[in-house]
Amino acid sequence: MEQKITQKEVEIMFITVLTGIFVTHGFREVIKRSGWALLTVEKALPKFLIGMVLTCITIGLIRIALADMLHLVSHKTTEFMPRLLTITADTGLMIIPWTLIYYFYHYIQISSKQQLDTFKLEALVKELELKTIKAHINPHFIFNALNSIRALIDENPVRARTAITELSNILRSSMQAEKLETVTFEKELNIVKDYLALEHIRFEDRLQVEYDIDEDTLDQPIPPMMLQTLVENAIKHGISRQVDGGTVRITSDFKDDYHELVILNTGVLNGSRNSDGFGLASTKNRLQLLFGQKANFDIREAGDNTVEARVLIPVDMSK
Template sequence: MKQSTLYWICQIFGWAIYSLFSVGMMYVFGGTESITPDTLKLQLIIGVCLISFSHLFRTFIKKNDWTQLALKSLIPKLILGVLVVAFLAQSFIHLLIYYLLPLNNIAAFSWVNFVGYVGSVTIVMASWATLYFAYHFIQRNRRSEIEKLELTTALQEAELAILKNQINPHFLFNALNNIRSLILSDPEKARSMVTHISELLRYSIQFNAAEKVTLGQEVAIVKDYLQLESIQFNDRLTYAFEIDDSSLDIKIPPMAIQLLVENAIKHGVSQMTTGGNILIRSVLENDHLRIEVCNNGQLKEKSKREGIGLKNLIERLKILFGHFAELKVENSSENTVTASLKIPLS
């Protein structure tokens, strides 16, 4: 509904209620004898005049941008404005009922009555102004809140883009180091690694603009990554997947599992002379998806397990899911470290 339409509906309805209330008060205190054609005409004239003068007051308010003023500046202006409008409105009403459209059976003009009527109209106009400015203050605060939310969203999106853009160079740096170590010792494996890394980079570029990907898409790229790493580690790295089929379409942040697996290899398998095993598991639990990446080894108390990748993943989880998502890396047994990622389902 247009603002102008809503305004006129409120104007007509509000002043009509006021006129009916005035007629009702006349009936209560004067009985049926007080309800005459002239008194009804009087109430009609008063109602039309108050609608007209309140509208003129609104026009003046809008022209001078009073709705944008702070309360400290607005209140003195509003008090003076209400007094002036009430005086002018009542003067015009008296001009109509005593000279231009004279009515019978009404009290003779007196200054005492005139001042009393001005006071009554002042109260009514003050009530009208209070409602009018209350509506605009609510609307202004609502717009301000919306603008704040839009700004917060824009900042979060910008921050998320920065975090995602940091992931690609970080991963590429590690992968290129692996390839460099094999170029001279095993060129065939190096070429195979280049093939796998091209698939990983294609995935990273393809989904860089996406906030989320399906678990199935992420698992597929993690398999490529593990094949890439298994070439370097030979028989020292083994891995397995226990993925709940019903969880494959659930959306998660891109490169999330890959980062957990990379972290497990860097801080677990690579530190063990005999190598190790990595297990990737997904489990649906009530209102969330739990993803676990388990590897052989133990976290040391002073170990700094969170590198650039994991720190970025934690920040992305906060932006996308707030406090409903969590990431924990802990010793789950005497010889196992588990990175557990909790993703809300809605």
């Protein structure tokens, strides 16, 4: 014999559905605003557990209040707490699976998006690095170096031959840089010395160079051509714009758990320091991609017509 659904049962079902939709919508807003879906499973589950319990209790309280107010419950003798526990347990059978599916769906979706964004960022950084490396040897520098060498051929043939060797070393290093992630600081410093020797032919007494190098730092890894580019920027945007020239000072030392490289040059900062594709952001990204988030690069005015570029690279203490 078929059992007909009474009007009260329909009304109770209607209240149950509406209450569930209303309260779970509020719970979803709490999850979104609190960023629980971004948390790891270990951190998220306790929060979701408390949230689910409170949600089920809230639904139970609202259902009991509406049912009593509309006189939909015939069991008047049933005590409040047993009714609340029963409704809360029944509601939990629906809320718990819904919440877990909601969390893991968004967690996987967000994790996939973050992983894709990371891959895109790393690809972009590598592309920027490659373009930067290829543009490291400024064509103007090559032309200036060749003109300086040509002027020396008759005046000082020995120095001219040495200058050709220095230019050859720089070009060879630039070509090899694409194949290497890091080089020793000693190798990079030798290239910089060749570069500065060539620039000294052009600037003569207007360019003074000072070194303060801790020999223990010579075997430390650094990105290829990075130091050369920073020194080139110091010459281009600093020394060349000073009527009386100035000084480039290169310091390499250990500071705490870092290899600290400092390039000081006479001059002032200006927007052109970001030219040649080697700005502050790309340099910092390159360092952090190779050495982690602790690596850093900064450039600032150090006062007294001096610009300071500072590179910090974490030292591998396990070696």
